[in-house]
Amino acid sequence: MKVFSEKKQIAPVINTFRANHKTIGYVATMGALHKGHLALVEKALDENDAVVVSIFVNPTQFNNPDDLEKYPRTLEGDVKLLETLSNDILVYAPTVADIYEGKTESEHFDFDGLEHEMEGRFREGHFNGVATVVKRFFEILKPDNAYFGEKDFQQLQIIKKLVEKYQIPVSVIGCRIYREPSGLAMSSRNARLKDAHLKAAPFIYKTLKVAKKRFGTKSANNVTEWVENQFKGQALLELEYFIIADANTLKVSTRKTKNKKYRAFIAVYAGDVRLIDNIALN
DSSP states (O other), rough: OOOOOSHHHHHHHHHHHHHHTEEEEEEEESSSOHHHHHHHHHHHHHHEEEEEEEEEGGGOOOHHHHHHHHSOOOOHHHHHHHTOOOOOOOOEOOOOOHHTTTTTOOOOOTTTTTGGSSHHHHHHTHHHHHHHHHHHHHHHHOOSEEEGGGGGHHHHHHHHHHHTTTSSSSEEEEEOOOOOSOOOBGGGGGGGGGGOOOTTTTTTHHHHHHHHHHTTTOOHHHHHHHHHHHHHHHHTEEEEEEEEEEETOOBBBBSSTTOOEEEEEEEEEEETEEEEEEEOOO
């Protein structure tokens, strides 16, 4: 398996693919790979002639310096995991200097308000950082198709908007949330959970599933209040937010309207580890 640490190394390979009309699939990761990442890579392998996986802990999308410092970095293990799928995968694991060229700052974007909802309210500047690095990777790797998980549904919508507004020639493909047998959404952050929090965390998805059932007969406000009350009884889990929103605009919904798609979004602290999840409601 080829691992590249500089764009000048991988650029000629990408250019050769393009010249030979080979389709390129791309999976963006911050490393600490798990089965959820592998599912994205498998889909990319099935649908493209070549696949590139980036492994890069992006500093501009962290508004908490401690979170950035503690984020797991396991490149050697990540490469071994990818090798279980295919030795033909290209890994691009650049340095911060290679990506930002000495200016580690975010660009500023307008995503028609998507960036101000949910995560945008609680993580100032987060989506500017995400969009900056994804746009940079798109420019370097020139993929035909890019695969992102629905666990970060707001991020997925923002990347689709990025491609639309900047007329980037890539198809952004959303993939279902990959879960542990317990229902906990797979995340690199799960590795940081203490045993007690790991046992408590499946309550998040359990609550989302019940909220979905209640949404069939109850108002959005009623479901939100019910979820908030459920977490008051959880000593190891602290609810940051639960929101029911329009799946397209991500605007908070208090009333249900026919022919609209709704989604429930949640953020929870399990100790010092922040977990997010979501579920389609209709």
